[in-house]
């Protein structure tokens with residue numbers, strides 16, 4: 001079968017246009033580093049390091065997985081110690097240990113998924129999700145939707161749940177991408193999506209989408225997928241134009257940018 005390179009995902013969408021309220025952190029050059037220069041050794045090394053928020057998100061999800069992997073774990077008094085050992089929490093920084101332990105305590109006290117008809121619960125470290133091949137308007141692409149959890153409501157509705165950590169708001173566009181994925185994965189079922197923050201224990205509203213809203217999201221994904229592919233192709237032929245293809249936005253975005261140690265436009269002084 002012919003290999004399809006065209007793709008779209010929530011990650012790609014957020015690299016093109018940040019969620020509402022996070023516009024100040026946007027920089028196109030980050031997408032350039034992540035997608036175009038990802039095999040350059042110094043970029044690759046940076047991409048392989050988990051940032052503190054990434055480590056917390058991943059370990060929190062692994063913790064939830066472990067609570068449900070062994071059906072008796074939720075009832076064990078030493079569940080937090082057991083799971084902390086399973087996910088090697090002691091090898092993490094103090095801040096990661098503290099915040100993930102709080103997640104485990106929260107979840108032990110209020111197991112959000114208890115009693116739900118879970119169809120799929122991921123650990124979060126499975127790698128790339130299986131792509132969903134979509135052909136629309138003469139454009140074929142792979143949609144990647146990394147789904148944390150799927151459960152079935154009592155009326156048969158498919159419920160896609162995304163776990164969050166940290167303070168960022170829920171992004172409705174991500175829910176629409178999950179619902180688009182559900183349309184292909186579960187074509188005979190109604191689907192809804194929601195978010196649950198494992199640190200604050202706050203749930204979003206249950207999000208639904210009309211077929212017009214899904215179509216609009218599909219078109220938006222195709223638009224960014226096409227633009228991304230054409231920029232990548234141009235970059236491969238004109239590597240010296242990296243700065244023009246992926247323009248920098250120095251200033252505030254550099255503060256938490258993973259590339260501020262190697263980016264010539266960074267406004268952050270990195271100690272040697």
Ligand code: SF4
Nearest residue numbers: 027248253254257263
């Ligand atoms: S260091 Fe600043 S300018 Fe460079 S990629 Fe990061 S955010 Fe953009």
